[in-house]
Amino acid sequence: MICIAGHVGVGHVFSHSGFVQDDSQGFAVVGHMIKDLFKVRTKIESVDVDLNANVITIKTKDGGVGQGCPRRGITPFEAEMLKHLEGEEGLFPHYATLKVFGRFYGHGVSEVPVATEYAISTAVMDTFAKNIPEFYVARREDEIASDVIGGVKVKELSTAFLLTINGSKIGVGPVENLEGNVALPPKRGVMERLGVLRSPTIVVESKAYVPSLRVDRELFLVRYNQDVDNVTVAKSIINSLEEFGADYLEIPSAFPMEKGAMEKSVLEVAERIITHADKLKTLDSAIERAKIIAELVKILSEDVGGIIFMDNKLHDILTSSPP
Known part of the structure; x- marks a missing residue:
């Protein structure tokens, strides 16, 4: 049995090392495999916005339902914009959200778009859960880390497909402690049922x-x-890419990273924020204050994407060599 795992980091547009990304492509690829195998429809059929209850509800053609509730509410104009999602493919939650809003940021900066991406992603997962026998789902009930994990085993292919939504129903974050094949609860329970803890x-x-x-x-x-990964898996992927004539780049030295790298990054970003905030306290000029605040906003909307996604200790375990 092999496992193919993909996730969506809802709103994780900027990450470490200057990455700018669509962090839903793993979700899209693995989700498309599941969709094609089980013949389910994941296009968005309807979008309903309850302004009083502050809830965005997405429904797919095969009955999957997902919801988001942005922390700072929804405007009537945003509700109108959200109707443009109807007919879009739910398996591309980042792309569909971009088509409506043009751009967005995580970390609580763009709460409505991020809550929208979360609603789309969870609607797709719910579609699979409602239409595929023995599609296992687990949820983490927390406003900040409202993760949803799902998976199914296809015995005929000796393959299990594992999907993870790392996101927040209120449109902040994301926290990605459960990304990839990290086997912590509640994700571990799904992986146990699929039989892929050691696959x-x-x-x-x-x-x-x-x-x-x-x-x-x-x-x-x-x-x-x-030195630490399954090289046979990597070489199998490369062989397949060559067979299909696809362009690729192989990096056999990715990870492990320096132990304490996440903690160091957190301190560096925090010091930059503190430096700007301290300077702000001393400024009499409104123009200079505006400049400092603009720099703070840039740090908070982009650079913190490299430090919010994982705990320090977990990052050390996942990116450091075993003793």
Whole structure:
């Protein structure tokens, strides 16, 4: 049995190392495999907005329902805009949200778009749960980390498909402690039922712009560590890409990273925020205050994306070499 895992980091547009990404592509790829195998419809059929209750409700053609409730409410104009989602493919939650709002940021900056992406993603997961026998689902009931995990095993293919929604129903975050194939509760329960706790796993990630790679074209990135990862899985992916004539880049030295890297990044970003805030206290000029606040907003809307997605200790475990 092999496992193919994909997730959506709802609102995780900016990440570490200058990444700018669509962090729903793993969800889209694995979701499309499930959709095609089980013949379910995941297009958005209806969008309803209750302004009084502050709830966005997305419904798919096969009856899946997902909801988001933005922390700072919804305006009547946003409700009108959201109707444009009808007819869009729910398996592309980031893309569909972009088509309506043009751009958005996570971390509580753009709460309505992020809550919308969450509602779309959960509507797709609910579609699978309602229409596919033995599609297992687990949820984490927390406003900040309202994660939903689902999966199904296809015995004929000796393959299990694992989907994770890392997001917040109120449109902040995301916290991605349960991304990829991290086997912590409640995700662990789904993985146990699928029988993939120790299976070779392909983790399908985001579509991203990575400045450090200096790549000037679209390609597949096969990223693994030849010392600690399953090299056979990586080489199998590369063989398939070559068979299909797909352009790819292989990085066999990805991870492990320096232990304490996340903690260090948190301190660096926090110091930048503190420096700007301290300077703000001393300014008499409204123009200068506006400049400082603009810089703070940029840090909070972009740079913090590299530090909010995972706990320090968990990051150390997942990105450091075993002893």
